[in-house]
Amino acid sequence: MRASRVAANYGARVAVAESGRFGGTCVNVGCIPKKLFSYAAHFREDFHVARSFGWTVGEARFDWATLLANKDREIARLNGLYEGVLARAGAQILRGKATVVDAHTVELGGKRYGARHILVATGSWPQIPAIPGRELAITSNEAFHLASLPRRALVVGGGYIAVEFASIFQGLGVQTTLAYRGAQLLRGFDADLGQRLAEEMKKKGVAVRLQANPARLDPGIKVTYEDGAVEDTDLVMFATGRTPNTAGLGLEAAGVKLDAAGAVVVDAYSRSSVDSIHAIGDVTNRLNLTPVATAEGMALAKTLFRNEPTATDHDNVPTAVFSDPNVATVGLSEERARQKHGRVDIYKSAFRALKLTLGAHEERTFMKLVVDAATQRVLGAHMIGPDAGEIIQGIGIAVKLGATKAQFDATIGIHPTAAEEFVTMREKSP
Ligand SMILES: Cc1cc2nc3c(=O)[nH]c(=O)nc-3n(C[C@H](O)[C@H](O)[C@H](O)COP(=O)(O)OP(=O)(O)OC[C@H]3O[C@@H](n4cnc5c(N)ncnc54)[C@H](O)[C@@H]3O)c2cc1C
16 A cells, blocks of 8 residues: 555556455454454443542443444445545556566456566465364454354464454453463563563453463364363464465566565565565565554655665564553563673563552553663663553654663653653662
């Protein structure tokens, strides 16, 4: 979408092939509907908190069909909006599954199209491991269209999609288990985040089972884990990884190099091993986030059609996990910072958010700064708590600019907020 629109604005003649719905994964079965579901799930706690402020909200009931219908209506609006944006930019829209024939030819619906440049931005697809009974399980794709909510659910995985859906199901009243084969959730994130998120999710009723991996599923659904444990549930959702969408695209025959996972291998300018074929987004398996794909698309349009070779900077990309509670992070984890920089200073703070102090609420907000001991630059900022994504987006600017701890401290906080903690942490953590 973005690469096409910007390229067209720079004067290129553009055609876009789309086999699905406009907006891709993010709009249809990713970020947007996921966050809408996440809002829906959080109301359960909001009603509870409201009571501690004197509100009587009566009996709260949730209707899944209403949420689905409203979500679908909004997504359909976005589909139209996106298609309109492309059409207005002057891009020719081709509907159907495209394949690459050679360095300058694409085939779609039995017709061949010649192009000076071909951009592959076909995204990725969720995978279910090859265990007996795998056909009984769903992925996030189906979770967005369930006919009804199950009474019980098992979400398998420890990455952001798994923890988000476990929180969504639990918040919507489904008795939820989260099973992950590793020892800690959110691999690759700062270890404190994974560990504390598991604790917070347990407080909210999710049964978090670590080092637990389903080995087979039998109708019912009966789940048998590798260690022999058995669990009965009504829905199993795997969020155990996604594969780049390159199968059957014709890329290898056209000379495009793929890596072991099937991702298109590209250079810093998103160029593949064939000069005229580029790739961006999830299909390159670099940093699989929408704003990163968008940035890569804009950089490519500049490189090809404005004569300004532009590489996308993948450092210090802020990101959020819309679990309950939210998690957000920018920069290096403590572990990574120690590997890269040696000595680091750590600042941590955990507290109960003001909004939760009037009732018996257990949730703790957590913040952490990772600082290079030698230069005092803030290398990483990490948070668990309400609006973590909103807060870290701002902190991300400071980290990107290379701000030091002293500059964080020289910033006066906004009181009373949770965010002010990021500029008032004075005690180093041992
Ligand atoms: C459940 C979930 C939640 C997510 N939440 C977030 C989030 O909160 N924040 C965030 O930043 N990212 C999130 N992501 C990741 C984000 O959705 C992806 O990083 C992003 O969509 C990648 O964009 P893309 O353009 O590379 O691919 P996609 O958005 O997948 O687009 C690829 C498009 O190509 C089309 N296509 C594929 N093959 C062909 C073909 N042969 N011919 C024609 N068309 C084809 C597909 O129909 C699709 O429309 C989430 C992903 C999932 C699955």
